[in-house]
Amino acid sequence: MQERSINQQVTVSFNYPVLFTQDAFSIDNHHLANLVSTDGRKSARMLVVIDENVFTHHPHMITQLKCYALAHKIDLVKKPLVVTGGEKIKTQDPVLEHIYQVVADEKIDRHSYILVIGGGAVVDAVGYAAATAHRGIRLIRMPSTVLAQNDAGIGVKNGVNYLGRKNYLGCFTPPYAVINDHNLLSTLSARDKRAGMAEAVKVALIKSPDFFNELYTNRHALAAFEDDAVQSMIYRCAELHLDHIANSGDPFEMGSARPLDFGHWSAHKLEALSEYRIRHGEAVAIGIALDALYSCRQGMISEQQNNQIWQLLLDLGFELTCPELQTLDVTASLEEFREHLGGVLCITLLTHIGAAIEVNQIDSQCMQACADFLSASQAQKIQTP
Ligand SMILES: NC(=O)c1ccc[n+]([C@@H]2O[C@H](COP(=O)([O-])OP(=O)(O)OC[C@H]3O[C@@H](n4cnc5c(N)ncnc54)[C@H](O)[C@@H]3O)[C@@H](O)[C@H]2O)c1
Ligand SMILES: [Zn+2]
Incomplete structure (x- = not known):
């Protein structure tokens, strides 16, 4: 046997915008619309996942989102999923299975988008699901807490807690984009x-x-x-x-x-x-x-x-x-x-x-x-x- 080796080198660069705005879903705010591309389809496909506490405090968000989607050729593949808020989602929640199932049922592919709106915990957990389903679906994060807007939601880490250990399961996957909407923060405790x-x-x-x-x-x-x-x-x-x-x-x-x-x-x-x-x-x-x-x-x-x-x-x-x-x-x-x-x-x-x-x-x-x-x-x- 002749000993041989190949030195493989792969360079990948990542580029994602972090946008600071307010009222991201008002029809004349073009940030989100400008981010998504239809990739030759008649509209961009998007699954929206919302932290339950964002949903409770911003009850008109879903109607606003639907109007925004209609106006900007975004196809919301399903009614937005409202998920457990806070650390519980990372610790004992079946959110991963839920998202994997929806991704399969709705035929969400690597050219579709998952938009997650929530605190650092929701963003971490949904980010992990998005990064692992089909080995990575485009993730747009809309962090909704101070911590998530200045740290958790803008970086490259995703994860959930497992076997009693914090962030034991996780991955380094940069988001497709981040939108920090200042108005979301007004309802925080x-x-x-x-x-x-x-x-x-x-x-x-x-x-x-x-x-x-x-x-x-x-x-x-x-x-x-x-x-x-x-x-x-x-x-x-x-x-x-x-x-x-x-x-x-x-x-x-x-x-x-x-x-x-x-x-x-x-x-x-x-x-x-x-x-x-x-x-x-x-x-x-x-x-x-x-x-x-x-x-x-x-x-x-x-x-x-x-x-x-x-x-x-x-x-x-x-x-x-x-x-x-x-x-x-x-x-x-x-x-x-x-x-x-x-x-x-x-x-x-x-x-x-x-x-x-x-x-x-x-x-x-x-x-x-x-x-x-x-x-x-x-x-x-x-x-x-
Ligand atoms: N990935 C990273 O690089 C990174 C970095 C730092 C922290 N983290 C993780 O982030 C998590 C903490 O994030 P956090 O401080 O945002 O806490 P959190 O996600 O637990 O949110 C705190 C509470 O605020 C609620 N909430 C969220 N947005 C709201 C809004 N707009 N109005 C009202 N309520 C709202 C949530 O439902 C929750 O009950 C931890 O799990 C931590 O490990 C990750
Ligand atoms: Zn921290």
Whole structure:
């Protein structure tokens, strides 16, 4: 046998627009219509999937959508599917089977579209179904929470929870397009208006002192959910995430470093420990406070910088403690995170406000002491250390 090898190299580039608008389904808003192409058919075929809480708060959406579709040669293949909202859809919902069945029954092919309107959880789960049915149907995301518009809905990851593990089943599949409709956000609960802001604080802390200053200056306007401050926060946060995905050299996370997961190793664990009572963004706020405090105790940032970070989170309205911190086993959780990364442990810490570093080792005793410090502050609002 003659030993031989072929060095196969495939380069694929992805290109998708992320649009910021309002009233996306008013007839004279052409964004959606301009995105879809008929591909030689008389109309573009589209399956619409809507988060149940978006549907409840925007009862006229389906009628509006039908009028929009009629006016713009879009063929809605079926009455829009209304699906479970929140983390439940990723954890214990038969949504995947449901969508696969509809795709088969309605003959939705790789040139058709799935339009998903919902929070990060719905977008993640429907995105996974769309990416896997026929190995990928064109997905247009219309994220409907702050967190989904500035992070979850604009990137390349899709997934569901499985075997008790967060995002255990998933894939890296960029969307066909994203439309961020600001009007959708008006019906969010105060909790969900706030939760997504944690991702903005996160990306500012690791990448942009200017953005951190903007958030700090606007913190009371953001807490009051004033339009200008919120729109600017979402745009800048999305821009920094997209820039990282495009230019970090590792869009599909082949290496172990995950700077965008700053504060997330504990956040994922706290979400699971709370059986998803704590929102992702709320857990991320606690995770940021924890890793900032650890960075401070390791002498990497000053106490004053740590105080400013905590102050921003507190003024945005986050609680920096939760009962689950009492049962957080730092060593075991770090090991679980390492397994999830699939290589060496890689944790993002801060060296400055707006600058981060990856470390491969954590002093578990010190980290446990930081977690215990947060946990001991069982008051609703804790004082900055
Ligand atoms: N794929 C990624 O890159 C990525 C990144 C970050 C987070 N995530 C995932 O995103 C999820 C969290 O997303 P989230 O914070 O949007 O929470 P969520 O999807 O759980 O939504 C929160 C609640 O708001 C409701 N809702 C959604 N839109 C609404 C609207 N316009 N008006 C009223 N209610 C509305 C939902 O039904 C739900 O009850 C987590 O599962 C997290 O793991 C994914
Ligand atoms: Zn996150």
